[in-house]
Every structure is written in C-alpha cells, then in structure tokens.
Amino acid sequence: MVTVEDYVSRAEGTCGKEKDVIIIFKYETRDEAVKKILERATLKKSLAGIVFELAFKNYSFRLYGSGKIILRGLESKDELNALLSALLI
Amino acid sequence: MLDPYKIREDFPILKRKVNDQPLVYFDNASTSQKPKQVIQAIKDFYENHNANVHRAVHTLSQEASELYENAHEEVAKFIGAKGIEEIVFVRGTTEAINLVAYAWGLHNLRRDDEAIVSLMEHHSNIVPWEIVSKIHGFKIKYMGVNKDGTLDHRSFEKLVSKKTRIVCLSHVSNVTGIVNDVERVAKTAHDHGALMLVDGAQSVPHMPVNVKDLGVDFLAFSGHKMLGPTGIGVLFGKREILEEMPPFHGGGEMIKDVSFDQETKRCSIAWNVLPWKFEAGTPNVGGAVGLMEAVRYLKRIGMENVKEHEETLTNYALPRMQDSSEKIEIYGTKDTSKKCGIVPFGVKGLSSHDVALFLDNYGIMIRSGFHCAQPLHEVFKLNSSARASFYIYNTREEVDRFIGVLKEIGQF
Numbered sequence: 070m071v072t073v074e075d076y077v078s079r080a081e082g083t084c085g086k087e088k089d090v091i092i093i094f095k096y097e098t099r100d101e102a103v104k105k106i107l108e109r110a111t112l113k114k115s116l117a118g119i120v121f122e123l124a125f126k127n128y129s130f131r132l133y134g135s136g137k138i139i140l141r142g143l144e145s146k147d148e149l150n151a152l153l154s155a156l157l158i
Numbered sequence: 159m160l161d162p163y164k165i166r167e168d169f170p171i172l173k174r175k176v177n178d179q180p181l182v183y184f185d186n187a188s189t190s191q192k193p194k195q196v197i198q199a200i201k202d203f204y205e206n207h208n209a210n211v212h213r214a215v216h217t218l219s220q221e222a223s224e225l226y227e228n229a230h231e232e233v234a235k236f237i238g239a240k241g242i243e244e245i246v247f248v249r250g251t252t253e254a255i256n257l258v259a260y261a262w263g264l265h266n267l268r269r270d271d272e273a274i275v276s277l278m279e280h281h282s283n284i285v286p287w288e289i290v291s292k293i294h295g296f297k298i299k300y301m302g303v304n305k306d307g308t309l310d311h312r313s314f315e316k317l318v319s320k321k322t323r324i325v326c327l328s329h330v331s332n333v334t335g336i337v338n339d340v341e342r343v344a345k346t347a348h349d350h351g352a353l354m355l356v357d358g359a360q361s362v363p364h365m366p367v368n369v370k371d372l373g374v375d376f377l378a379f380s381g382h383k384m385l386g387p388t389g390i391g392v393l394f395g396k397r398e399i400l401e402e403m404p405p406f407h408g409g410g411e412m413i414k415d416v417s418f419d420q421e422t423k424r425c426s427i428a429w430n431v432l433p434w435k436f437e438a439g440t441p442n443v444g445g446a447v448g449l450m451e452a453v454r455y456l457k458r459i460g461m462e463n464v465k466e467h468e469e470t471l472t473n474y475a476l477p478r479m480q481d482s483s484e485k486i487e488i489y490g491t492k493d494t495s496k497k498c499g500i501v502p503f504g505v506k507g508l509s510s511h512d513v514a515l516f517l518d519n520y521g522i523m524i525r526s527g528f529h530c531a532q533p534l535h536e537v538f539k540l541n542s543s544a545r546a547s548f549y550i551y552n553t554r555e556e557v558d559r560f561i562g563v564l565k566e567i568g569q570f
Contacts, residue, residue: 083527084527085527085542086541087511087541119516120515135518139515
C-alpha cells in the first residue's frame with residue numbers, strides 16, 4: 070500500500086516569522102508526487118513549469134518542479150499529514 | 159587581484175550540478191566550500207599522523223601534537239595575536255562566545271553590572287548573555303540600529319557607563335554585511351573600563367583582521383566559514399584576561415595536576431597553561447589541521463585581494479539586482495563602501511523561502527529566513543529575508559545567472 074512516506078523525504082519548519090512548512094519529496098518518487106498533486110489541485114498560476122500556485126480544499130500553496138512544496142497556515146502535524154495524504158494517496 | 163576561475167579549479171564541489179544546472183553557491187555567509195588542499199590535508203592527517211595530542215611519547219602523538227600546535231601558531235599570525243597562548247580552539251563562534259559568557263561572565267558580572275549587546279547580533283552573541291544574566295542578574299542593554307542597518311553609535315554612547323563591563327558586537331553583520339567600526343566602539347568601551355568582544359564570523363574569512371589594530375579583548379570566529387572544516391573555531395583572548403579567567407569545561411588536557419588530598423578528602427586541581435586550560439578533552443585535531451591549511455590558502459591569495467574581489471562582485475550585483483524587477487527590494491544600506499559581500503533582499507508578494515526555492519530550481523543556493531538574527535529583522539519589520547553572499551570562487555557570470563532568475567521571479 071502506498072503511504073505518504075513513500076513520497077516525502079523531509080518536512081521542515083521554515084526559519085522566519087511565517088512558520089511555513091517545506092515538504093521535500095524523495096528524489097526517486099518526486100516526479101510522481103508532483104504529477105499527482107498537479108492532477109488533484111487546482112492551478113491558479115504557474116511560471117515556466119518551475120513553480121505552480123495551487124489551491125486544494127481550503128489550502129493554497131506553491132509547488133516547485135524540483136519536488137518541494139511550501140505549505141502555509143497549518144495548525145498541527147495531523148493537519149499536515151491529512152493534507153499530504155489527500156494530495157498523494 | 160585574484161582570479162576566481164583559477165581558484166574554482168581547487169573546489170571539487172563547484173563542478174557538480176543541482177537540478178541539472180551548474181551549481182552557483184551564494185550561501186557563503188552560512189558556510190564556505192572547501193578547496194582540495196584542505197580536504198587533502200585532513201585526509202593526510204587521518205591516513206598518516208592520527209593520534210591523540212599531548213598524551214603520549216610515541217611518534218604519531220608527537221606528529222599530531224606538532225600539527226595541532228602549528229595550527230594555533232598559523233591562526234595566531236593570521237589575526238596578529240601575540241602567540242598561541244591567545245588562541246583557543248573551540249567548535250565555532252557560538253562556543254567561543256559561550257566560553258566568554260560562562261567562564262568570564264559568570265565570575266565577573268554581578269547584579270549592578272551591565273553588558274551592552276547590539277540589536278544586529280547573530281543569536282549566538284545574544285542568547286549566551288541572556289542565559290548568564292538570568293543566573294547572576296546583571297543587566298543587558300541593547301544598542302540600536304539605524305534604518306539603513308548601520309550601528310547607531312549615539313545609542314551606544316548613551317548606554318555606555320562605568321557600569322558597563324563588556325560590549326559585544328559583530329564586526330560584520332551576517333544579515334546586511336555592514337562592517338561596524340569596531341575600533342571606535344572598542345575605544346569607547348575601554349575608556350569606560352569595559353572589555354570588548356567581537357564576533358568575527360563574517361569578517362575574518364573576508365578581510366584583513368588584526369586584533370591589535372582593532373583593539374579587541376576577545377574575537378570569535380569559525381573555521382567552516384573560511385574554507386576550513388566544520389567543528390573547529392577560534393576564540394582569541396588577550397593573554398592577561400585569559401590568565402585570570404577560570405576554565406569553561408573541565409576534564410583532561412586542561413589540567414596540569416589533579417591530586418587527592420587525604421586530609422580534605424577532595425581533589426586539588428592546578429590548571430594547565432594557556433591555551434590548553436580552555437581546551438578540555440581530546441581536541442578536534444583533524445579539524446585544526448584543516449583550518450591551518452585553510453588559513454594558508456587564504457594567505458596565499460591575500461586577504462586584501464579577498465576583500466577587493468567581494469567588493470567588486472557586490473558593486474556589480476547590487477544595482478543589477480535592483481534593476482532586475484520593480485518587485486526586488488534590497489534591505490539595509492546600498493552604500494557598498496560600508497559593507498562586504500552580503501546582500502539581503504526580498505521580492506514583493508513572495509516569501510524569502512519561495513525566492514530561495516525558485517533559485518534552487520536553477521542550481522543557485524541562497525539562504526532564506528531570519529539567518530539567526532531575529533531582532534534585526536524586527537528592526538526592519540521583516541518576516542524574513544533572502545540573502546546572497548559571495549566568496550573568492552564566485553564570478554560575474556554567476557551573478558548574471560542569478561540576476562536572470564530574479565527577473566523571472568519578478569514576473570511571477
């Protein structure tokens with residue numbers, strides 16, 4: 070069974086007042102993760118296939134072609150896991 | 159004038175690609191890359207000379223001890239210290255400042271005393287003082303920063319008094335790259351009977367630094383920001399002050415004598431001579447060897463040339479960054495005569511992390527966040543900042559690539 074861990078290499082809180090979370094996908098599965106997210110989320114804006122501004126449920130976030138996402142306004146680890154599950158599983 | 163293209167040949171990592179793009183490393187204020195000479199020196203130490211120092215009579219220990227002492231000597235000459243007695247090897251700038259805060263601060267600062275720290279400091283020159291002040295109740299006063307990020311000397315001159323025992327200031331801000339007039343501050347501190355501690359993490363790797371000329375009592379810096387390995391750094395302290403200070407850590411190496419007294423049923427201890435009194439336990443000998451080679455490498459280039467190269471790159475980058483997009487904002491002074499090769503900036507509508515991730519797609523590494531200097535970001539009313547920082551191996555072509563990507567970011 071596919072899990073979030075199959076895709077996510079690291080989840081890191083950013084340094085700064087914003088308290089965002091950066092998700093870094095595993096190199097081997099990052100293309101698949103990016104593809105899945107682009108299929109499931111709504112594209113609001115993109116630039117040169119490098120950065121995609123996306124909306125999904127009540128969240129808006131940016132996905133980078135290099136396999137990284139910046140997520141904002143998350144309250145807890147459970148909320149983060151639920152969002153990643155919905156995007157990837 | 160240094161030749162960055164020739165220098166780049168010494169740095170194996172600069173040949174790699176990131177995200178299928180040639181690596182551009184502009185995060186030098188965080189840590190520098192390492193030349194093959196430093197990597198080889200560390201490898202040679204572990205392959206041919208590795209042993210514990212000052213412990214044994216055998217050949218390897220003698221060789222390791224000699225290398226370790228030579229590393230102190232090399233560093234002492236590099237910063238104009240009187241001798242190895244004034245050079246304490248530590249893990250890095252943070253540990254060096256903690257050493258002073260605990261070993262000197264705990265024994266010299268009392269309730270009515272004051273320490274003055276600037277608001278532009280890295281957390282490593284704020285937090286140790288806050289921790290120790292909570293133990294002994296002395297006051298910490300913060301000297302202000304002007305809108306352009308330069309030090310507010312008037313605020314310092316208002317704060318300093320006979321109660322001031324130590325003044326703590328970075329030589330170069332790790333956020334703005336602004337070079338502080340340490341000599342002036344040190345003179346005022348000394349006129350009031352206070353000591354002067356300088357965080358040299360961003361100056362020693364990038365410009366000629368002479369402790370005698372600066373008139374400082376303590377200077378802290380890290381090896382890894384000046385081409386050396388991680389885990390090795392330096393505390394310079396004036397000999398007479400270090401002599402008076404009790405040790406920071408206890409253990410082997412830092413003692414001359416530990417004997418059990420049958421009457422008191424306690425051990426009496428005599429400290430080792432400087433600098434070993436402050437180097438408890440088996441030291442990072444491999445790191446010291448790497449640092450020595452890094453210092454030699456920088457000396458061969460010449461620190462004036464290092465400074466000039468970074469000034470040239472900053473002069474080239476700043477106006478082009480500003481012109482790349484209306485959304486780009488440079489933080490702090492744009493007067494390059496007041497700063498070195500660190501450029502903090504933001505892009506309107508994007509967080510600093512977005513900017514860093516965008517650049518990362520193109521193989522360009524910059525830092526984003528608070529850079530461990532949250533109070534200065536509060537002065538600037540910023541949630542965070544992006545920071546490009548240059549070193550000897552960076553080129554104008556790399557700056558051009560960086561500017562090209564900034565133009566794209568500006569379109570997002």
